[in-house]
Amino acid sequence: MLLVALLAPTIGLTALAASLPPAGAPTEAGMGLSARALARQIHEDGAEATIKTLDEHKAWPQLRRAVAAGWSGWIDLVPDLIIHTDDQTTARLRTALRLALPRNPRAVLAVVDPGNGPLLGAGALCTPHGMTAHWRTSSIRAVSDIHDIHLTRQATDCQAALSAASAVTGKANSGT
Numbered sequence: 001m002l003l004v005a006l007l008a009p010t011i012g013l014t015a016l017a018a019s020l021p022p023a024g025a026p027t028e029a030g031m032g033l034s035a036r037a038l039a040r041q042i043h044e045d046g047a048e049a050t051i052k053t054l055d056e057h058k059a060w061p062q063l064r065r066a067v068a069a070g071w072s073g074w075i076d077l078v079p080d081l082i083i084h085t086d087d088q089t090t091a092r093l094r095t096a097l098r099l100a101l102p103r104n105p106r107a108v109l110a111v112v113d114p115g116n117g118p119l120l121g122a123g124a125l126c127t128p129h130g131m132t133a134h135w136r137t138s139s140i141r142a143v144s145d146i147h148d149i150h151l152t153r154q155a156t157d158c159q160a161a162l163s164a165a166s167a168v169t170g171k172a173n174s175g176t
Helices: 002-019 035-045 047-056 060-068 078-082 087-100 105-111 133-144 149-169
Strands: none
Touching: 035 047, 047 060, 047 078, 060 087, 078 087, 087 105, 105 133, 105 149, 133 149
């Protein structure tokens, strides 16, 4: 009985070691991205090198899904990346941010350019063009619920962009 108690941890560790992939082999955990790892890569290697890695690993869809879902850590990465992306990737990142707006308005407004620039300004991110009426009303409600003095200008600009479409057409964009 004592022998079994002494050998059990060793046998368990041996079985665990035998089930691990060989050194250097890709593992499921190694194949996925995390916002923290990507932020570290941007900091250490620079945004352009990180973009090349994202291209090589075809990881843009995962990044865009995480942004569109409203995950703050991923949204925080967009400003560093978007200034180095091609036009198509830039448009897709903006769309992901637009989709995130009603889900996590605080995180999206935090990356909105307070100077309303062409890449990440409220005019580019808060426009209802191509979005559904439901997205627009949800976004208006979500942005109006943000009461953060550090985001006042971005929230005001975003509300103006969200309201501009209905003022011009008299109705919200249906997204069709």
